[in-house]
Structure formats: structure tokens, C-alpha cells
Amino acid sequence: MPSAIARLRDAVNDIQGWLATSPNPGEAVVRQAIVLRLLQAAGFDIWNPAAVVPEETNATGNRADFLIRAGAGKFALEIKGMGVTLGAVHFQQAATYAVNEGTRWALVTNGRVWIVIDEHLPGKWEKRVALRVELGQEGDTFAADLATLLDAETWRADAFAGAVAAVRQRQQQRLDEARIHKEKRPIVEAIQARYQIPTFDLAAENAVEAGKITEAERDVLLCKPGKQVASSPNAGQSPVTPAPELHFTYRILEAEARAIYRPGDGTWTVLAGSTALNRVLGQDGSNAQGIEKRRKQLREGGQLAVKSGTLLEYLQDVKYHSASTSAVDIAGASRNGWICWKDSEGHPAQEYRPTHQPD
DSSP, X not given: OOOHHHHHHHHHHHHHHHHTTSOSOOHHHIIIIIIHHHHHHTTOOTTOTTTEEESOBOTTSOBOSEEEEETTEEEEEEEOOTTSOOOHHHHHHHHHHHHHTTOSEEEEEOSSEEEEEETTSOXXXXXXXXXXXXXXXXXXXXXXXXXXXXXXXXXXXXXXXXXHHHHHHHHXXXXXXXXXXXXXXXXXXXXXXXTTOSOHHHHHHHHHHTTSSOHHXXXXXXXXXXXXXXXXXXXXXXXXXXXXXXXXXXXXXXXXXXXXXXXXXXXXXXXXXXXXXXXXXXXXXXXXXXXXXXXXXHHHTXXXXXXSSSEEEESSOEEESOHHHHHHHHHTSOOOHHHHOBOTTSOBGGXXXXXTXXX
């Protein structure tokens, strides 16, 4: 029997095919030909009204298009026509129904855009958007992301929070890879042209040896496969395997730093090209002395240099063993790294923090 990802890929291909000649279908068509088809492909029993509950009005008078129940998990699903731009009023409508049903999760879709609402997030309704995926994503990325989010087994295990984190990590990885292709490919091509190197692969190796790009950046440019986040369960295990690497950004004043967090060993690697504030606050404190000492060692090792009167620049990747120590060195002052470091959606690293992980 085909896997959920295979079934979803086939369904997405068919949907994209007829959308080419029937753009912007209304809500009824989106419900029948897109939403129900994708739910079925993901493993939900769409013919069981106890599992896929249509237009049920609850005790408070709120109603969603569907309430989806699977084992320990459930979510409200609000559907609009493809010509509708999704916004706060739709998020509120779906989230209110979800809360009244005792779940934190709601999905809102116009068939093309799928938005995950997390009622546990603070702020206005727009701030409670935990994730957004779109049918127009290149290749099979939409089908893969949707397979992770809609996998009925994930919902039965009440493990959707992990699925959201996994898809966010994939999205960040795609952004990072796009940045590398934009920023680093011209460097390799210039080296190839200057030294008349016969292939791009050899030029990339030369760029690594010259310190112009990192090995990880070379692998992206050469399209070498990296570690993947598992999106389907094994018996007796959590449906989503934690990502081996998580990408975060810390912006403070003019400084902007990027880091890779590896939950397996608890390390934080601040990436080359990141900038830090050229300052140290609280000069007489032990924290300030630690900043000065580490920065001196990094400068002497050729890993850190003065970029301007206000900024320092990391010339090489630098590994830290603490989220806060890395953030402190970026800010030049005391900071809680689990709050400062943010993912691509603006969520703090605290949301990914293992219970045993130190500051």
C-alpha cells in the first residue's frame, strides 16, 4: 500500500493539474476536491462523521467547517475559497472553535495556502500563526510538509507540536540553502574563472581550502544529500524524530548572527559571517571579563575580527556549549540565549529546548 507521502504527492499533482485550467475555485470545490481528498490521502476516514465532523455547532454557537478527531489528537479546520486572502478574522473563527473543543490547534486553508494556528501563542490572532505552507512550493516540498502535518498517525499520538517543529526546521533549511546559493555560488564561480578550474566541483573544493566557503556550504552547492527529518512513525516511537540540526538567528541593534543548534550534543555553532556588537557592558563584572577573555582568544585564533567601530565579525564557525554564552558574546552583555535565538517564524529557541539542556 502506498505511503501517506506517496498518496499525498499523487493527490497534489492531480490538484495542480486541474487548477491550471480552473483557477480560484470557490469554497465548495475547495472542500470537496482539495481538502477532503488530501485528508483521505493523509489517512483520515473522511466517510466517518465521528472522525471528520462536518459543520458541528458547539454549545457556544461556534462552528468550524470540520472538526477532525484521531485518537488523542484533534483540530478545527476552517475552509475558504481560493480567491479569499486569509487573515485574522478567519484565524479567530477557527481558533475559537478549537479552544471550545479543548484543543490548541486549528488549520485554516483556502486550498492553496494552509495555515496552522497555535492557541498557546500569545498576542493578536496574526501572532498565533505557527506555520504556513503553500501549494505553490517547488518540487514535492508541499506534499512532504503536508504529509507531516496531516499524518493521521501523528494526530493519534497527539504529537503535532513535533510535526510543526519539523516542518519549520525544513523551511529554515530551505531558506539557508537558498541564501548559500545566492551568496556563495558567485564566489566559487569567480574562483573557477580566475584559475581556469575545469569543473565547478573542483572549484568548490578549492574555495573550501582557501577559506572562502565552509564544507557545509560546499555540500549545499554540490547538492550533496544531508540528514533528513523523519516524518513517519516507527512502532513504539514518536512519529517525528528530532531534527539533528536547528537553525536560529539573533538580531540585536546592527548585529545579526546565525547559529546551528544540535540538540544531540547541546552545541551552538555561530556561523562565519555573523556579526556581534563591538562592546562589553558591565566592565567590572565577571560576565564582562568572560566576554573579553573569549573574544581575545577568538581574535588571536583568527576566528573573530573587528568589522567596524560598532561591529565584530565571525570569520570562521565558532562552536559554543551554551545557548546563553553564544548570545552573550553576540550582545556583549548578559543575555538568555534560549529567548534571544529565534527560528524563521520568530519563535524562541526555548520552544525546542530539551528538559535536560543547561543554559
